[in-house]
Amino acid sequence: MKLRRCTTVMFEPREEVSLGLQAILAGRAEVTTKTTWLALAAHLDQAVPVSVAQRELLGALSSRQWTESSDMVATQADQDALLEAGLLISDSDEHAAHRQRDEGMRDGHWWPLAALVHRHARWSGVNSAAQMRDSTMLTAKDLRRQLGAPPPVVQPHPGTYQPLPAVNATGYDQLLERRATCRNFDVARSIDQAQLAQLLQRTVMAQAVVQVEADTAFLKKNVPSGGGLHPTETYLLVQRVEGLAPGLYHYHPVQHALVTLPRHCDRPLQDVAEAMLSGQDWFSNAAAHLVLVPRFARTNWKYRNHAKAYRALLLDVGHLSQALYMAATEAGLAAFVTAAINEIDTEAVFALDGVTQSPVAIVGVGWRSDTLDTAEFDPNKVVWP
Numbered sequence: 009m010k011l012r013r014c015t016t017v018m019f020e021p022r023e024e025v026s027l028g029l030q031a032i033l034a035g036r037a038e039v040t041t042k043t044t045w046l047a048l049a050a051h052l053d054q055a056v057p058v059s060v061a062q063r064e065l066l067g068a069l070s071s072r073q074w075t076e077s078s079d080m081v082a083t084q085a086d087q088d089a090l091l092e093a094g095l096l097i098s099d100s101d102e103h104a105a106h107r108q109r110d111e112g113m114r115d116g117h118w119w120p121l122a123a124l125v126h127r128h129a130r131w132s133g134v135n136s137a138a139q140m141r142d143s144t145m146l147t148a149k150d151l152r153r154q155l156g157a158p159p160p161v162v163q164p165h166p167g168t169y170q171p172l173p174a175v176n177a178t179g180y181d182q183l184l185e186r187r188a189t190c191r192n193f194d195v196a197r198s199i200d201q202a203q204l205a206q207l208l209q210r211t212v213m214a215q216a217v218v219q220v221e222a223d224t225a226f227l228k229k230n231v232p233s234g235g236g237l238h239p240t241e242t243y244l245l246v247q248r249v250e251g252l253a254p255g256l257y258h259y260h261p262v263q264h265a266l267v268t269l270p271r272h273c274d275r276p277l278q279d280v281a282e283a284m285l286s287g288q289d290w291f292s293n294a295a296a297h298l299v300l301v302p303r304f305a306r307t308n309w310k311y312r313n314h315a316k317a318y319r320a321l322l323l324d325v326g327h328l329s330q331a332l333y334m335a336a337t338e339a340g341l342a343a344f345v346t347a348a349i350n351e352i353d354t355e356a357v358f359a360l361d362g363v364t365q366s367p368v369a370i371v372g373v374g375w376r377s378d379t380l381d382t383a384e385f386d387p388n389k390v391v392w393p
C-alpha cells in the first residue's frame with residue numbers, strides 16, 4: 009500500500025483550562041491546563057487529536073508523492089489511526105472515501121487557510137436561537153449587561169470635521185429607508201410566482217452571457233462579482249408561492265427557470281428551514297428561502313491558491329443579499345439574511361457535497377405580518393409606524 013499526507017493540514021496546540029477538583033475541595037482555586045495537538049484538515053469536518061509522534065509522521069511525508077507503507081518509520085498503530093482519521097491518504101480501495109474528498113479539495117485550488125476556515129466553521133445541528141435564549145442574550149440591554157460596553161459607534165479622528173450638505177431625498181432614499189430585516193412573516197399569505205420571478209430576475213438572473221470560447225462563458229448580472237465569475241448558485245426552499253408546488257428547487261440564471269429537486273426526508277418544509285436556519289423560528293416561515301451557495305472551483309479557477317479568493321466570494325454573497333433585500337422591498341415584500349446557518353444540514357437537504365459547493369448565507373422573502381412578535385430594528389418607525 010502506498011501512502012501520502014493529505015493535501016491541506018495544519019496543527020493547533022489547543023489548551024483546555026480546568027479547575028483542579030482536589031484544590032477546590034481543599035478551598036483553593038487552582039487552574040490546570042492541558043494542551044492537545046489537533047490536526048485541522050481541509051477535507052475533514054472535525055479537528056483530529058494527534059500525538060506528537062503522529063504529528064511528526066505527517067510532517068515527514070509529502071502530500072504529492074507516494075511512499076510505500078513498508079518504507080515508513082512509524083508504528084502500525086499510528087499508521088492505522090491516521091488512515092482511519094483521513095489524515096493519511098492511501099491508494100487502496102478501503103480508503104477511497106477520504107482520498108476522493110482530499111482530491112476534491114486539492115483540485116479546488118483553495119488557499120489553504122481559507123479552505124480550513126470554511127470547513128471548520130460549518131455547523132450541524134446547532135440551535136443558535138436556543139443558545140441565545142439560554143444565555144439571555146436576546147436584547148441590546150442583555151448584551152450590554154453581560155458583555156460590558158461595545159467599542160463606540162464611531163472612532164473620530166482628531167481635527168475638525170467639515171459638514172457635508174444634506175441632499176434632498178429621492179424615491180431611492182425612501183426605498184432604502186423601507187428596508188428592514190423582517191422577523192415577522194405573514195404565514196397566511198403567499199407571494200405570487202411573478203413576484204418570485206421578478207426578484208430572481210433583478211438579482212441572480214444573467215442579464216447577458218458573454219461567450220469567450222466555446223467552453224468559456226461569463227455572465228453579466230445586476231450585482232458585482234469578484235473576477236466577474238458569479239460563482240454563487242441559488243437553491244430555493246419554497247413554502248408559499250402561488251403557482252409553485254412547495255418544495256426544493258434550483259434556479260438556472262441563464263434560462264431564468266426553476267427545476268424541482270428531490271427531497272431526501274419527509275419532514276415538513278418549515279422544520280427543514282428551521283434546522284437550516286439554526287433554530288431561528290422567526291425566519292423559518294418566510295414564503296421562500298434562497299440559499300446562496302458558491303461553487304468554489306469557479307472562483308478558484310482564476311484565483312488559484314489566492315489569499316483573497318474566499319474573501320471575494322463572501323463579499324459576493326453580501327452583495328447578493330442586499331440586492332435581494334432591495335428588490336423585495338421595492339415589490340412591497342420583506343426580506344432577511346442570515347449567516348447563522350447549519351451548513352452541513354443544508355448541504356444534506358440539497359445534496360451538496362460540501363467540498364465543491366457549500367452554503368454561505370440564506371435569504372428569506374415574504375409578506376410582512378401586521379403584528380410585531382419578534383423585534384425588528386426600525387428606530388425611525390418607517391416599517392412599523
Ligand SMILES: Cc1cc2nc3c(=O)[nH]c(=O)nc-3n(C[C@H](O)[C@H](O)[C@H](O)COP(=O)(O)O)c2cc1C
Binds near residue numbers: 188345347348
Ligand atoms: C451577514 C448578516 C448576518 C445576519 N444574521 C442574522 C441572524 O442570524 N439573525 C437575525 O435575526 N438577523 C441577522 N441579520 C440581520 C441583522 O441583525 C440586521 O441587519 C441588523 O440588526 C440591522 O437591522 P436592519 O437590517 O433592519 O437594518 C444578519 C445580517 C447580516 C448582514
